[in-house]
Amino acid sequence: MSAVATEAPTLTVRDVSVSIGGSRILRGVNLDIRPKTVFCLMGRNGVGKTTTLKAITGLMDANAGHVNLLGTEISRMSPEKRALKGIGFVPQGREIFPQLTVEENLYVGTIARGRKPKKEELDRVFTLFPIIKEFLPRKGGMLSGGQQQQLAIGRALLTRPKLLILDEPTEGIQPNIIDQIGDAIKMLRDEGEMAILLVEQYLDFCKELGDDFAILERGRVAADGPMSGLSEELIKEFLTV
Numbered sequence: 001m002s003a004v005a006t007e008a009p010t011l012t013v014r015d016v017s018v019s020i021g022g023s024r025i026l027r028g029v030n031l032d033i034r035p036k037t038v039f040c041l042m043g044r045n046g047v048g049k050t051t052t053l054k055a056i057t058g059l060m061d062a063n064a065g066h067v068n069l070l071g072t073e074i075s076r077m078s079p080e081k082r083a084l085k086g087i088g089f090v091p092q093g094r095e096i097f098p099q100l101t102v103e104e105n106l107y108v109g110t111i112a113r114g115r116k117p118k119k120e121e122l123d124r125v126f127t128l129f130p131i132i133k134e135f136l137p138r139k140g141g142m143l144s145g146g147q148q149q150q151l152a153i154g155r156a157l158l159t160r161p162k163l164l165i166l167d168e169p170t171e172g173i174q175p176n177i178i179d180q181i182g183d184a185i186k187m188l189r190d191e192g193e194m195a196i197l198l199v200e201q202y203l204d205f206c207k208e209l210g211d212d213f214a215i216l217e218r219g220r221v222a223a224d225g226p227m228s229g230l231s232e233e234l235i236k237e238f239l240t241v
């Protein structure tokens with residue numbers, strides 16, 4: 001077993017349940033996300049992937065269960081407090097402010113913390129996504145979907161997360177930008193400062209990037225383990241439509 005595998009997890013989710021309007025959406029979800037790895041949360045439409053992310057980030061309250069980030073119980077904290085503890089979230093749809101410039105969008109997360117990003121933090125984002133530097137004065141709404149995704153990831157990175165959470169980053173994005181986002185995820189993982197939790201329906205993207213996976217089915221983890229264990233049988237049973 002490698003040294004990495006024996007390190008304490010960056011995030012543990014234990015028996016997390018969420019109900020919305022009387023229906024049980026999550027029914028005791030368990031996840032262990034190791035440091036310096038990419039973890040892919042997979043499953044068909046409507047199985048509870050986004051709800052799991054919201055229970056982790058605090059955007060949705062869990063009825064039961066525990067979420068622990070780097071040894072700290074965060075499940076009763078506000079989303080803002082969880083962000084300060086080290087959770088960076090890039091939501092589905094990216095949530096770029098269309099009327100703000102790219103530069104203003106980029107600074108939103110750090111300014112909310114009362115500071116401006118440091119030059120080396122900005123340079124790191126520009127190295128990952130050179131287009132952001134080129135388009136700094138443009139309005140966010142003028143960017144393509146893929147460029148907005150890069151901007152949203154850049155914005156999250158400036159908060160120096162310990163866990164970067166990405167909800168369907170490839171959705172509706174052209175292939176060359178998907179490749180750039182994949183390369184950026186690999187680079188971030190290899191730098192070793194964070195773990196990355198990826199919700200993704202694009203199977204090849206997950207297989208290429210993921211170290212570990214979990215498959216959700218009706219609000220529960222139906223299978224999990226190292227990505228090498230994602231068999232054709234599991235894909236057929238839980239992922240193909």
Ligand SMILES: Nc1ncnc2c1ncn2[C@@H]1O[C@H](COP(=O)(O)OP(=O)(O)OP(=O)(O)O)[C@@H](O)[C@H]1O
Pocket residue numbers: 020021025043044045046047048049050051052
């Ligand atoms: N605010 C809400 N009110 C009512 N039902 C909801 C709400 N949010 C989610 N649901 C329901 O909870 C279930 C899980 O939704 P969730 O968005 O977590 O699934 P998902 O796996 O992320 O799906 P997708 O791949 O379509 O995004 C779905 O049946 C959805 O209709």
